[in-house]
Amino acid sequence: MSENLENIITKGFHSWTRNLNICIPLLINYVVQFTVMFFAAIAAMLLFFGQNLSGMASMTEDELFDLMSVSIMENLTGVIIIAFLVFLILVLFDAYFFAGAVGMSQNATANGDTSVTDMFNAGSSNFINIFLANFLIMLMMIAGIIFVVPGAILTRNYMEVVESTQFTSGILLLLMGIVIWVIYLLILNVVLAIVLYSIVIERTGAMDGIIRGYEFFMENKLSVFAMWLVIFAVSTAVAVIFFFAGEVIALIGSDGLNMIWSLGSQVLILVTIQPLIVIWWTRLYMVRTGKNIHIDELLTDDWEQSG
Numbered sequence: 001m002s003e004n005l006e007n008i009i010t011k012g013f014h015s016w017t018r019n020l021n022i023c024i025p026l027l028i029n030y031v032v033q034f035t036v037m038f039f040a041a042i043a044a045m046l047l048f049f050g051q052n053l054s055g056m057a058s059m060t061e062d063e064l065f066d067l068m069s070v071s072i073m074e075n076l077t078g079v080i081i082i083a084f085l086v087f088l089i090l091v092l093f094d095a096y097f098f099a100g101a102v103g104m105s106q107n108a109t110a111n112g113d114t115s116v117t118d119m120f121n122a123g124s125s126n127f128i129n130i131f132l133a134n135f136l137i138m139l140m141m142i143a144g145i146i147f148v149v150p151g152a153i154l155t156r157n158y159m160e161v162v163e164s165t166q167f168t169s170g171i172l173l174l175l176m177g178i179v180i181w182v183i184y185l186l187i188l189n190v191v192l193a194i195v196l197y198s199i200v201i202e203r204t205g206a207m208d209g210i211i212r213g214y215e216f217f218m219e220n221k222l223s224v225f226a227m228w229l230v231i232f233a234v235s236t237a238v239a240v241i242f243f244f245a246g247e248v249i250a251l252i253g254s255d256g257l258n259m260i261w262s263l264g265s266q267v268l269i270l271v272t273i274q275p276l277i278v279i280w281w282t283r284l285y286m287v288r289t290g291k292n293i294h295i296d297e298l299l300t301d302d303w304e305q306s307g
Helices: 005-018 020-058 061-074 076-111 116-147 149-157 165-191 195-202 206-219 221-252 255-271 273-288 297-306
Strands: none
Touching: 005 020, 005 076, 005 221, 005 273, 020 076, 020 116, 020 255, 020 273, 061 076, 076 116, 076 195, 076 273, 116 149, 116 165, 116 195, 116 206, 149 165, 165 206, 165 221, 195 206, 195 273, 206 221, 206 273, 221 255, 221 273, 255 273
């Protein structure tokens, strides 16, 4: 069954309204990430300040800064180990629950309904490959730093001669390199947008998923770019609305309301926008690759004629 982008967006929205539980892995991931960061902060405070923890309340800002600087230098190995472990735990959990959300979206798209069982099945089967794919994509993004290197070197070499032509050229080259790097990141984000979804849906490895994702983009450039634009527009609109709502709450001057809105807005996005985005990308991939799609009789007649 062929669907155009309008049908994919509309039917994807309908799938989301029928399967609001797709937000569960995203919410669990948020709670887990917050919990890990909380305990990591406690561990860091114990490591950095130790016996001085009780006297921190009476210290000035300069004394606290000096104490932290000395503690970090004295426990640099511990800092690196904690930072690495926290990063590893966070990205592994993120990979697990993202795979779970995609797995639930896949079943909702194919069968009409999904359950938390689908989250556990997809998460346990794919989180390592999602983690590895994210790592490879991160390396590709970091590789773009090569655009900044020439300007950075030229600027550094002539930093002492601020008024020199070479220094000015270095600054311009550096700014141009940053702009090119940002453009490179945007292009990479669009081209590889479907990679993680292909890994879960096809139950394939990280490298194969990247190849499949790239091939999917090459065969569906317009659809992928249009979906990316739709998601960007929706996300931007929501961000603007939430920003102005936050400004209004700030004008009221209530710290309690600010905290409630800060937490509530994040949860609201996790419950609505994020699962909807996952469903849209999942449906786009499944439709364009000929996977089985659930046919809703309430939508069939009208959308079949337009699709």
